[in-house]
Amino acid sequence: MDLLGAFRRRPSPDAAARARVAEIARRLGAFGPEVTLRVNEIVCADPACPGTETVILVMQPGARSRACKVGKPLEEVTEEDVAGALGA
Structure with a gap:
């Protein structure tokens, strides 16, 4: 029985979504391991913004x-959204 596994922090639901979007961006952008990708969801208060948006840095x-x-x-x-954002 893996007792230590019971205390490990499980990834939040959005961690899987972040990893999914980052993997798509890495593949579509043909980014190598030297390129760092960060994916975040933000809520933009500017009336010109769509409200909640995803930013791939x-x-x-x-x-x-x-x-x-x-x-x-x-x-x-x-995947189509990421391709459009990257200009791929």
Whole structure:
């Protein structure tokens, strides 16, 4: 019996969605392991924003970080949305 496993922190439901979107972005953007991707869901208070949006932050060594936005909550982001945000 794995007693220590009982105390491990389980990933939050959105952690799986973050990993899914990051994997799609890495594949579609053909990003290697040297590129760091961060996926976050934010609520934008600006009336011009769609409200809840997903931001994919692409950090490549030697280049400026790039924020790619999808105007949907994290759980609703599709492969097509990521392709459009990345310009792929």
